[in-house]
Amino acid sequence: MGYWGYLVAAKSDLPLDALPTSSTFGDEYVRVEPIGDGWQLAWVAGTTDNPLTGSQALARTTGHPVLAALIVDSDCGPVAAADPQGSTWSGTLAKSRAIDSYHMPDDGISPSAAVASFRSWSEAAALPLDESLAIQALTPDATDPEHLFGLLLQATAIAPSQP
Numbered sequence: 001m002g003y004w005g006y007l008v009a010a011k012s013d014l015p016l017d018a019l020p021t022s023s024t025f026g027d028e029y030v031r032v033e034p035i036g037d038g039w040q041l042a043w044v045a046g047t048t049d050n051p052l053t054g055s056q057a058l059a060r061t062t063g064h065p066v067l068a069a070l071i072v073d074s075d076c077g078p079v080a081a082a083d084p085q086g087s088t089w090s091g092t093l094a095k096s097r098a099i100d101s102y103h104m105p106d107d108g109i110s111p112s113a114a115v116a117s118f119r120s121w122s123e124a125a126a127l128p129l130d131e132s133l134a135i136q137a138l139t140p141d142a143t144d145p146e147h148l149f150g151l152l153l154q155a156t157a158i159a160p161s162q163p
Contacts, residue, residue, distance in 0.1 A: 002074025006044040006051065007149050009035065009158050011064035016042045021061040024054035025068065035159045052080035052090050059084045065125040067158065069093055069149045072102060077145050079152065081121050089121035091138055093145035114138045118152075127156040 006025045008016065016022050017029035022042070030043040051068040059066045059082040069079035076098035080090040091114045098104040109117075115134050122129040133155035137148045153159035 055082035083125040087124035095140040
């Protein structure tokens, strides 16, 4: 059995689990770790909301962009991003598995359209984008959503790139 819960990346001077809006992702913070330049990665067990709603609330609280994914049994999951000005993006990690194994609806968005909309969001959020990493992360047949989420963090320079 894999991980069920949220991965949340946000920038804050306070630990993410100490912020009042952090409960939009749930109250069982498994761990919160720094990933560089004030950014933190939180693992939140369980599910209480969708990643877009939580990302929007946390972005308003922190004043910085937020990326969050709901990981479903380490197989797949919806992912969303928001910035404090209201720009949002959403997609699916390991989309083929989400559709085939978990019967999540197919949004009909092509991989190239998913990357293009993610690029638009990253520009609105004033984050750089390594498009090749975004393509890897949003490829429908990709697996390991925790790794794919990490690729999105690296693609936007939220987390340092791995060698």
